Amino acid sequence: MRFGTGLTPCYNKSALRTRIRRIQRRKIVSIVLVVAVLLFAVRVLLVRAGSPLQLAGPNLVANNNFAIDSDNNGIPDGWTTAFPDAKGIQRRKFTVTPGSGYSMYIAGVNNWLRSPLIDVRPGESYLVSLQALADNTEPNKQSPTQVELWFHWLDARGIDFNIDLSDRQTVPYRQWAAITATRQAPPRAAQLSISIHPLTDDRIVVDQFRLSQVGVHIGAWPNGKAAALAFSFDYETEMGGLIHTRSEDDPNATTDPQQRAQRMRAGADLILALFQREGVRGTFYTTGYNFLTGNRDGRVFMNNPTYTWATTDNRWATNYWQSHPWFSSDPHTDEQANPEWYFGSQVRRLYAAGQDIQSHTFAHFAGSYVGPDDWRADFAAWKAVAAEQEIAPATSLAFPWSSSAGMTAQSWQVLADNGIRSVTRTNWSQPRFALADRTTYALRPLPINKEITVIADEYVQPPQLPQLEARVAAAVANGGAIDLWAHTEETVSAAQQATWQALVHVAKQRCWIAPVPEIVAYHTTVRDLRVVVRSEQPQYVFQITNPDNTDLHGLTLTLPMQPKTVQIGGVRQAFTSNQLQLDLPAHHTVEVTLWPA
Numbered sequence: 001m002r003f004g005t006g007l008t009p010c011y012n013k014s015a016l017r018t019r020i021r022r023i024q025r026r027k028i029v030s031i032v033l034v035v036a037v038l039l040f041a042v043r044v045l046l047v048r049a050g051s052p053l054q055l056a057g058p059n060l061v062a063n064n065n066f067a068i069d070s071d072n073n074g075i076p077d078g079w080t081t082a083f084p085d086a087k088g089i090q091r092r093k094f095t096v097t098p099g100s101g102y103s104m105y106i107a108g109v110n111n112w113l114r115s116p117l118i119d120v121r122p123g124e125s126y127l128v129s130l131q132a133l134a135d136n137t138e139p140n141k142q143s144p145t146q147v148e149l150w151f152h153w154l155d156a157r158g159i160d161f162n163i164d165l166s167d168r169q170t171v172p173y174r175q176w177a178a179i180t181a182t183r184q185a186p187p188r189a190a191q192l193s194i195s196i197h198p199l200t201d202d203r204i205v206v207d208q209f210r211l212s213q214v215g216v217h218i219g220a221w222p223n224g225k226a227a228a229l230a231f232s233f234d235y236e237t238e239m240g241g242l243i244h245t246r247s248e249d250d251p252n253a254t255t256d257p258q259q260r261a262q263r264m265r266a267g268a269d270l271i272l273a274l275f276q277r278e279g280v281r282g283t284f285y286t287t288g289y290n291f292l293t294g295n296r297d298g299r300v301f302m303n304n305p306t307y308t309w310a311t312t313d314n315r316w317a318t319n320y321w322q323s324h325p326w327f328s329s330d331p332h333t334d335e336q337a338n339p340e341w342y343f344g345s346q347v348r349r350l351y352a353a354g355q356d357i358q359s360h361t362f363a364h365f366a367g368s369y370v371g372p373d374d375w376r377a378d379f380a381a382w383k384a385v386a387a388e389q390e391i392a393p394a395t396s397l398a399f400p401w402s403s404s405a406g407m408t409a410q411s412w413q414v415l416a417d418n419g420i421r422s423v424t425r426t427n428w429s430q431p432r433f434a435l436a437d438r439t440t441y442a443l444r445p446l447p448i449n450k451e452i453t454v455i456a457d458e459y460v461q462p463p464q465l466p467q468l469e470a471r472v473a474a475a476v477a478n479g480g481a482i483d484l485w486a487h488t489e490e491t492v493s494a495a496q497q498a499t500w501q502a503l504v505h506v507a508k509q510r511c512w513i514a515p516v517p518e519i520v521a522y523h524t525t526v527r528d529l530r531v532v533v534r535s536e537q538p539q540y541v542f543q544i545t546n547p548d549n550t551d552l553h554g555l556t557l558t559l560p561m562q563p564k565t566v567q568i569g570g571v572r573q574a575f576t577s578n579q580l581q582l583d584l585p586a587h588h589t590v591e592v593t594l595w596p597a
């Protein structure tokens with residue numbers, strides 16, 4: 001194939017054009033061929049790199065064998081159904097392997113059984129499998145039916161934004177059959193639950209429910225713990241909610257504020273002693289006067305405001321504070337003379353003992369009534385007095401009187417700008433203002449600003465111990481986080497001490513106990529981790545990267561197989577589990593290799 005060798009002897013324009021066209025055609029054909037070969041090669045590489053992973057790990061959903069029904073309502077803990085009175089739902093002892101616990105019976109075309117939640121990551125695939133059979137007893141109804149499995153994808157706020165249905169699958173009559181489906185988590189997915197739907201009124205029985213991840217699953221909490229639990233306290237001197245007493249959300253509102261302050265102080269020491277015995281750290285939500293060792297100089301805080309909103313209409317006990325400056329009752333003495341007003345030496349002791357000190361506001365004002373300027377003044381005052389005790393600025397805030405209702409976007413922005421990353425004591429009594437998830441205890445981002453996380457709290461009082469245990473069980477069933485709290489004044493009686501002791505023991509069994517900010521930081525960082533599976537065969541090789549500033553300890557991985565040997569960051573060791581725990585410092589990547597045999 002030559003061209004441009006000069007004019008041909010029989011030169012003529014049309015012959016030359018024909019020849020050029022032929023040559024161009026050949027050229028195009030060869031270019032197309034090369035491109036096709038290249039495309040094929042690229043496609044092969046891409047398919048290799050992105051070939052769907054095959055190996056799925058063990059079950060991840062809590063109570064998947066229906067064994068626990070602690071409230072005895074017929075519905076296993078963590079599971080839900082169309083009808084809360086358990087109509088058409090029963091736990092049965094009729095199982096695939098006789099004597100192996102429970103199966104679930106579901107009756108009614110409009111009935112369903114829905115699993116607890118698991119944490120998921122967008123792009124990862126999840127496999128559900130179960131055994132089912134049709135179980136009508138009437139002689140003329142002994143026939144197979146069909147079921148569907150629904151994948152409910154929830155976003156970080158808990159919104160059920162996508163429901164993905166499986167194919168319809170046949171459930172044979174009186175013969176167990178495997179029902180399975182795999183789906184990939186869509187963008188934004190943070191949690192998943194599966195519901196089981198019979199497509200007729202034929203009664204079905206389901207057993208061996210399993211929900212697993214294809215690949216490596218990263219547990220939400222360290223050291224294989226099912227849930228996270230914080231113990232936290234509203235910790236305030238007489239200048240907190242005691243002198244500014246309000247009836248709402250406070251069983252001691254009518255008690256003498258001086259006695260209450262003495263109990264606040266005594267309780268903080270008792271809790272510290274209990275926590276030190278048990279090796280536990282809590283969060284003390286602290287008001288401004290707690291940091292003072294006195295105020296003989298008559299320092300003025302926040303320009304000593306008068307809050308005209310503090311009226312009986314807004315449920316204050318009197319209208320006194322409507323016309324008196326907020327800090328006007330300061331005796332201007334010191335901690336020795338008036339230990340009810342200043343806790344400076346105690347807060348320093350708590351901090352030195354490793355307890356977490358966070359903000360209950362400086363002023364103990366109501367978030368519902370103040371504006372952004374009040375918040376700015378409050379943060380400035382809190383930071384200043386905390387710094388005098390060498391205590392770090394707060395990253396977490398507990399609203400006085402659970403007064404988050406009515407907070408404006410501007411006020412929330414002031415919280416975020418001042419470094420607040422978690423809030424608690426959010427409104428619980430008016431569902432239209434609710435921010436916290438008190439059903440599954442998932443940490444939720446604040447809708448206006450996802451930098452701020454909302455943890456659900458439960459108020460600890462001795463008569464409520466059984467209900468509190470049930471709330472902890474709900475958090476465990478859904479892999480959530482729960483904050484158990486009271487004022488430090490409510491930790492002093494024998495009954496209160498026994499209750500806190502009992503809760504520490506309950507929590508230690510299945511929960512990671514940590515201060516609120518540490519729970520929130522762990523959760524945020526785990527969400528940001530990146531996992532890349534390099535190969536499944538002959539060794540299973542994957543890398544995990546921590547792109548954040550938080551060191552992760554005891555990171556818990558559920559593996560897609562039970563390896564005989566594991567190599568982490570170059571160190572190889574024998575292994576006998578499908579759960580692996582490792583430390584992953586900030587900005588580190590670790591490579592893990594699993595040898596099946």
Ligand SMILES: [Zn+2]
Binds near residue numbers: 234236240
């Ligand atoms: Zn308070």
